[in-house]
């Protein structure tokens with residue numbers, strides 16, 4: 001099936017990863033919200049259905065952290081698209097990566113950036129991690145762990161463990177995050193019928209970094225599936 005094909009292709013790539021678009025198509029198949037997007041070649045015309053502002057992301061078989069090599073541009077208009085893609089090709093080349101094309105996506109409205117990750121421990125199953133993105137996860141290491149399969153109650157308990165939960169609840173005048181949407185997203189990943197349970201042994205790690213949680217949605221805007 002599709003997942004088996006993705007795994008075979010990933011094994012031929014230096015990164016040993018699914019492409020972002022492949023990963024997102026799987027998330028989508030399990031009901032996890034992802035941005036509308038299409039993969040195009042540099043200079044190719046963009047199909048009509050995507051709404052501005054756009055996000056342009058590098059597709060490259062060797063690049064893992066796209067932003068580090070200038071491989072992500074947000075807030076791009078259709079008119080700017082060709083130029084942005086050409087600049088991106090140049091930027092990636094400076095970092096020793098080849099640009100195979102770009103993933104053009106709709107830009108998701110701002111919200112809280114959450115990290116959801118999962119690592120397969122041989123014999124144990126999946127360890128799931130959730131944390132607040134950006135500075136909070138890096139400096140304060142504000143993360144919570146659980147073992148899949150996770151019930152919605154267990155997921156909510158994990159979120160309550162986070163010191164940054166106050167921020168998600170709209171402290172200091174920030175956006176009040178749609179926590180039920182985030183719980184549903186994590187459940188579709190790590191619940192009894194979730195994506196993790198359906199993945200073959202070859203997939204050893206998943207990162208949704210970030211999931212953007214606004215007051216109405218929780219959307220996985222980045223997806224990394226690592227094959228072992």
Ligand code: ADP
Pocket residue numbers: 035055057064065066067068072074105106107108109113209210221222223
């Ligand atoms: P990287 O490979 O560098 O992690 P990401 O896909 O995570 O690349 O994009 C980097 C950042 O750009 C994200 O953390 C997020 O803030 C922003 N971003 C990416 N895609 C979108 C999107 N579709 N809508 C809004 N913001 C986005």
Ligand code: MG
Pocket residue numbers: 209210222
């Ligand atoms: Mg990312």
